Amino acid sequence: MKKTKKLGLATRALHMGNEPDPTTGAIIPPIFQTSTYVQASPGEHKGFEYTRTHNPTRRRLETCLASLENAEYCVTTSSGMAATMLLMQALPAKSSVLCGDDVYGGTYRYFTTICHERHHFNFVDTTDLKKVEKALKQFKPALIWAETPTNPLLKVTDIKGLCALAKKYKAMVVVDNTFMSPYFQNPLSLGADFVMHSLTKYINGHSDVVGGAIMLNDQKMHEKLYKLQNSIGPCASPFDSWLVLRGVKTLGVRMEAHQKNAMRIATWLEKHPNVASVVYPGLKSHPQHKIASEQMSGFGGMITFFIKGGLKESRKFLKSVTLFSLAESLGGVESLIEHPAIMTHASIPVENRLKIGITDNLIRISVGIEDCDDLISDLTQAFNNTY
Numbered sequence: 001m002k003k004t005k006k007l008g009l010a011t012r013a014l015h016m017g018n019e020p021d022p023t024t025g026a027i028i029p030p031i032f033q034t035s036t037y038v039q040a041s042p043g044e045h046k047g048f049e050y051t052r053t054h055n056p057t058r059r060r061l062e063t064c065l066a067s068l069e070n071a072e073y074c075v076t077t078s079s080g081m082a083a084t085m086l087l088m089q090a091l092p093a094k095s096s097v098l099c100g101d102d103v104y105g106g107t108y109r110y111f112t113t114i115c116h117e118r119h120h121f122n123f124v125d126t127t128d129l130k131k132v133e134k135a136l137k138q139f140k141p142a143l144i145w146a147e148t149p150t151n152p153l154l155k156v157t158d159i160k161g162l163c164a165l166a167k168k169y170k171a172m173v174v175v176d177n178t179f180m181s182p183y184f185q186n187p188l189s190l191g192a193d194f195v196m197h198s199l200t201k202y203i204n205g206h207s208d209v210v211g212g213a214i215m216l217n218d219q220k221m222h223e224k225l226y227k228l229q230n231s232i233g234p235c236a237s238p239f240d241s242w243l244v245l246r247g248v249k250t251l252g253v254r255m256e257a258h259q260k261n262a263m264r265i266a267t268w269l270e271k272h273p274n275v276a277s278v279v280y281p282g283l284k285s286h287p288q289h290k291i292a293s294e295q296m297s298g299f300g301g302m303i304t305f306f307i308k309g310g311l312k313e314s315r316k317f318l319k320s321v322t323l324f325s326l327a328e329s330l331g332g333v334e335s336l337i338e339h340p341a342i343m344t345h346a347s348i349p350v351e352n353r354l355k356i357g358i359t360d361n362l363i364r365i366s367v368g369i370e371d372c373d374d375l376i377s378d379l380t381q382a383f384n385n386t387y
C-alpha cells in the first residue's frame with residue numbers, strides 16, 4: 001500500500017507494512033527469522049545481506065510506525081532505552097542537552113549516570129516555558145528532551161510552544177510519546193523533530209515485547225540513526241518486530257477502551273474519601289487540562305493518585321489488590337498498579353524525588369481494558385482492607 005495520510009490511524013495501524021505475502025498470498029506476512037541472506041554472486045543480492053543491517057519484518061514494522069506518527073522515517077530498536085541511546089549517539093560529543101525534570105526513571109538514570117560522560121545535561125520543568133527560555137539562553141542546548149505527559153506526575157508540556165521556543169534558539173526537540181501513543185498525540189505535527197516510543201507499552205500493548213522506535217522527517221538524521229543502528233546493533237529482532245506488527249493492529253480500539261476505563265476510574269477516585277488527590281489529564285482539576293485537550297485527541301490510560309496516609313497505607317493497599325497486578329511497566333491490555341518511589345523511580349535520589357512530588361503515598365495505575373466494574377470493585381475492596 002502506498003503511504004498516504006488520508007487513511008485514518010486505525011486503518012493505517014492495520015494495513016501499513018502489513019501487505020499480504022507476495023510469494024504465497026498469506027494474509028499475515030511471515031517472520032523472516034534469519035540472520036543472513038544468500039547471494040547469487042559476490043555482492044549480487046535482493047537488497048538484504050545481514051539482519052543487523054536489514055530485515056524484511058523489521059522493515060515492515062518501520063513502515064507501519066512511521067505512518068502512525070505522520071513521519072517519513074522510523075528506526076526500531078531492541079528497547080525504548082536503545083532508541084534513546086541512538087539519539088544520544090547521533091549528537092556530536094559534548095553536546096548540551098536540556099531534559100524535562102520529570103522523565104521516565106530509566107531515561108534519568110541513563111542521562112545522569114552513563115551518558116553524562118558524553119554530553120552535558122541540565123534539567124528543567126518543560127511545562128513552564130519561561131523557565132525553558134531561561135535555560136535555553138543559559139545552556140544553549142542542541143537538543144531538548146521532553147516527555148509529555150510525564151511519568152508518573154502526568155504533567156503536560158505545550159509541545160507547540162516548546163518547539164517554537166526551541167526553533168528560536170536553534171535547538172532540536174525530541175518528544176517521548178510513549179504515554180499517549182500515536183493514537184492520541186502526534187508530536188511531529190506539532191513541530192517536534194523526533195518522536196521516541198517505548199514499543200513495550202501501548203504500541204505493542206500485550207506486555208510480551210520490549211522494543212523502541214524513533215520517528216522523524218529529516219533524511220540526513222535518518223541516515224545517521226540508521227548507520228548507528230547498523231554499527232552498534234541495538235536493532236529490533238524479527239520476532240519482536242512481528243509481534244509488534246500484530247499488537248499495533250488494535251491500537252485504536254485499545255486506546256479507546258483504556259481511556260474510557262481510565263476516565264471513569266479517575267472520576268470515581270477523585271470522589272473517594274480515602275484519596276487525597278488524583279492526577280489525570282482528562283479531569284478538569286488537572287493543571288494543564290486545557291493544553292492537554294488541545295494537543296491530545298484523548299487522555300490515555302494512566303492515572304496517578306495520592307492515597308491518604310503514607311508508606312504504610314500504600315503498602316497495604318498495593319498488597320490488597322487482586323485484579324490489578326503489582327508490576328512495573330504500563331500500556332498492556334491488563335491493569336497494572338505500582339509504587340513509583342520504591343519501584344520505577346527508585347533510581348532518582350530521594351531529595352529530587354520529593355522535590356518533584358513523587359511521595360510515598362503516590363500510586364500509579366495503568367488502566368487495562370477489563371470490565372470497568374470489576375476494576376472498581378477491586379479498588380473498593382483494597383481501600384476497605386487498608387483503612
Ligand SMILES: *Cc1c(COP(=O)(O)O)cnc(C)c1O
Pocket residue numbers: 079080081082104106107147151176178179197198199200201210211212
Ligand atoms: C518504558 C519507558 C521507556 C523505556 O522503554 P523500554 O522499552 O523499557 O526500554 C521510556 N520512556 C517511557 C515514558 C517509558 O514508559
